[in-house]
Amino acid sequence: MNPSSIPRFSSVRQSRAVARPTVSVVIPAHARIAKLQRCLEALANQTLPRDEFEVIVCDDGSPEPIAPALGRFADVLTLTVVRKARGGPAAARNEGARHASGALLAFTDDDCVPEEDWLEHLVANIGRNPGHLLGGSIVNLLPDDPYATATQLITSCVYDYYARHPESRRLYCTANLALPTSRFWLLNGFSEQYQRAAGEDYDFCARWTEAGFPNHYAPEATVGHAHGHTLTSFWKQHFGYGRALLRVRLGMARRRGRGVIALEAPSFYSDILAYPILHTAGSRVSRGKATMLVLLSQMATALGALREWIAPDEGWRGRARHGRRGRSKAPSAVS
């Protein structure tokens, strides 16, 4: 007879017949091997003991398999590399999560560099907030790049806006997101209809809130993000966000049984435009330039949404027309 009282989450560590990690870090990767190696180096330097987490890299159909380039990490990380046909980061994250054995899933991207106490903070936080969706903070690692700076400003502004409106849903980016594995699957994982790197996180966060699950912002768990842009790629990215945004909003309206998309309050949009003016002090990108780029990004987003509205991709639009009674098996992650 050995009575022992068990705290909810940390008990994973205390008594296991089989060694199991507490956290599974899932990283979708496509071709960018040098960046991915930098990300894995940061994971090898985590303060969380090595046997408490595993890393699963999902090679999303890179032209050359990336596993051979990661051989050296086998000694410093519990690393699994899975390879699948190209299907976009949402599908790659689902595939990686299928190989996860931790009770907590943590997502980041191959162009990200987690700080060394990232996982330690996430584990501590989920212990205090069981069942929550945790969003960590994202910092821009390219302060000289005006495009990366502008994107970061928009992300920060959206995070700030939702933080001031705790009753509404949240947006946490997949660059720094953690949640219980069970709930990830209960919601069918990321929707694989988002085949580009846009919208799947927004969609997931919206569905999380609709399911009645709680979320928590964990700014102490930080990930650095290094995504350089040219003017063209910057435009394309925000145009893509616009297209994805409309899909997400249509999905939300469909699940509510309404045909009309709800917009954010007007202050949301004015905040985005005012944000660079208020928050670029000390930045290496001038205030004027940042404002111009944020304005440009919002134009791209609006045009992207318009493009999606006029000429939507086949497949998902058909579902939207069917309304709530549409085929329900379509987005199932597995089958």
Added chain:
Amino acid sequence: MTEQAESRTESAPRFAVRFSVIVPTYERPAHITACVAALRRIERPGGTIEIVIVNDGGSALPTGISDDSDGCEVRVVEQANAGPAAARNTGAMMARGECLAFTDDDCRPEPGWLGAFDAALRAQPDALAGGRTLNAIDSPYAETSQLLADFVTSYFDGGAGGRFFTSNNLAVSREQFLAAGSFDTSFPFAAGEDRELCDRWSAQGRPSVRVESAVVRHVHALSARRFVRQHFTYGRGGAAFRRVRTAADRPVRIEPGFYARSLAHAWRGSPGVRGAQYVALTMLAHASYAAGLLWESRRLRRHSGV
């Protein structure tokens, strides 16, 4: 399309026993004593079994319950009161068996219970296995509840509608159970944690198998009031469940045929006067469920910003 490019660096698993039986209990000393007595008499795959009794914050268990007997290692785990789902997770965490078998203190497994699960899990090591539960109480309420549970289990047979097993008669590999995320304890699925686990299990594409020969006798006494309350509570759990399924873009849809067939199933239990009684009580169960569902749906709408 998946290939495992690198193997995991974990050490090979070592198991003390083939099966750990997990039994959560709360303030039912007579039941847990009888349940453990029944477990001591069953056939033991692998020679020795482990029985993990999880005392969910109740008073001390009867003395002698945890004495080891021939081929049975009995362990008692204490936890602060957190409900049966959390207690089952605790038991799974503490278990030393390769496979877990879940049952309740008001259940009496038949001698061949674990042997049947053992064969099923050897054939399909990654499957969630659900056994057959029989009502062992002479009460129309208990009988109707069991008939309805049987019907729901046969209706959700792992096909397009998904899978449903009750948590008082389940077996699964410990590794697979933990990998699937255990029972979700932090969400108020009132009495619906088995439904939630089975649904998540199918959504993940994991296999499941019905094992008719894994038999448990259920001795849960029900009065009319408790019968209505039980189904009302299931309805409340159903509301939370529906909300999650809608958010997962897999809305719950039950065809009208479901209700007609459930009544036919109740009638077939024993055609005649008793059958008519079961049909009437099944209708009462559906009405109680619907009331619970509506009540909880309204409450959820009021309490959420969505």
